[in-house]
Amino acid sequence: MFKINRLNNIAHVGLDLLTDNYEMVEGLNTADAALVRSANLHEIELPNSLKAIARAGAGVNNIPLDKCAEKGIVVFNTPGANANGVKEIVIASLILASRDLLGGINWVTSVKEEPEVAKLVEKNKAKFVGTEIKGKKLGVIGLGAIGVMVANVAIKLEMEVYGYDPFISVGSAWKLSKYIKPSKSLEEIYRECDFITVHVPLTDTTKGMFNQDAFALMKDGVKLLNFSRDTLVNDDDIIAALDSGKVGKYVTDFPNPKVVGHQGVIAIPHLGASTNESEDNCAVMAVVQLMDYLENGNIKNSVNFPNCDMGVCTQAERIAIHHRNVPNMLSQFTAAFAKENINISDMMNRSKGQWAYTMLDIEPPSNPDIIKRIEDIDGVLRIRVIK
Ligand SMILES: NC(=O)c1ccc[n+]([C@@H]2O[C@H](COP(=O)([O-])OP(=O)(O)OC[C@H]3O[C@@H](n4cnc5c(N)ncnc54)[C@H](O)[C@@H]3O)[C@@H](O)[C@H]2O)c1
């Protein structure tokens, strides 16, 4: 029986996939695995029982990835599962940043008791005149699951679209409309574009990338959309850029006390992935990946360990070993089984950066001494016996 702890609400369509072999538990203390959305795990103690964390969503900056890897805890996310939800809110935000719909709606609500409201509307509507997005230049920074979708729809809306992603995957490149202009530098995006939307993960290198130096290179009145993460944007610098008119509008899905209510800010309460469809997609993908890992040792869409898939074990046991990506590990594992005359019928070894993962299907079964011997090898982080 596997114990699962849920740190955020996870859509039922995903939880319903858990069989009788799974039990939901309160708290992480005894859990084999955790399901999470945006809950912050950086300060939480990770118990030895914990083998996996599945993030039902894209961003994993709320999870200490290397600390998890050190403990042999696999962290999964659900690439692309909420991308359409974000794409749609970004398109809505391009319009919100161009037409004063929010100002107009608030104003008309304030005069709703006036008997002559229809006349007042016609008299006052000139205050809310906007611009169209057709023909304007949009810069998309980060062409992954979300960025590609946004860029392609913007082309259909007759915008001129520039894309920037020095690490673009082959899969994303295939999906990208041929009408998108590839930018070689951020400077080109900053210099050319009327709207800039950012779709990169928050990392040490992207943190604070929108600062006074970046704003100085942008067009006057540029509209910036941030549906990625709060701290990609330097708060003091965006406030100064809004006050000077350098930035015309800042649409953010990550409100904080400095920006909410400031002139030119449209703050949304982190609704990018909050659609029934995205929540369902993420929950299903997270649970399926978690179950395959717990039951078969297979890893798909992990952000700290490599992908590794040997299907279902048909031998007596599958031994799954998390270890450092250093020389001489495989020979030590195979020697431990050879010494006991145990046959390895199938094997897979994969690495990702400094971390590696090896699965071995064996016959006859192992015994506690062999497992202890492998566990004690320098560089082994965790070993699981899957029967
Ligand atoms: N607002 C929301 O509800 C919501 C929902 C989903 C994702 N997100 C955020 O959006 C981010 C992107 O999501 P995604 O699903 O498109 O992820 P993704 O991994 O598919 O795409 C990210 C892209 O950014 C690129 N990239 C990385 N560093 C870059 C850099 N310095 N400059 C330019 N490009 C760079 C990568 O090559 C990749 O193509 C997530 O990391 C998350 O923080 C927010």
Ligand SMILES: O=C(O)[C@H](O)COP(=O)(O)O
């Ligand atoms: O990174 C993500 O997937 C989004 O920010 C969604 O976060 P949420 O699952 O907390 O809505």
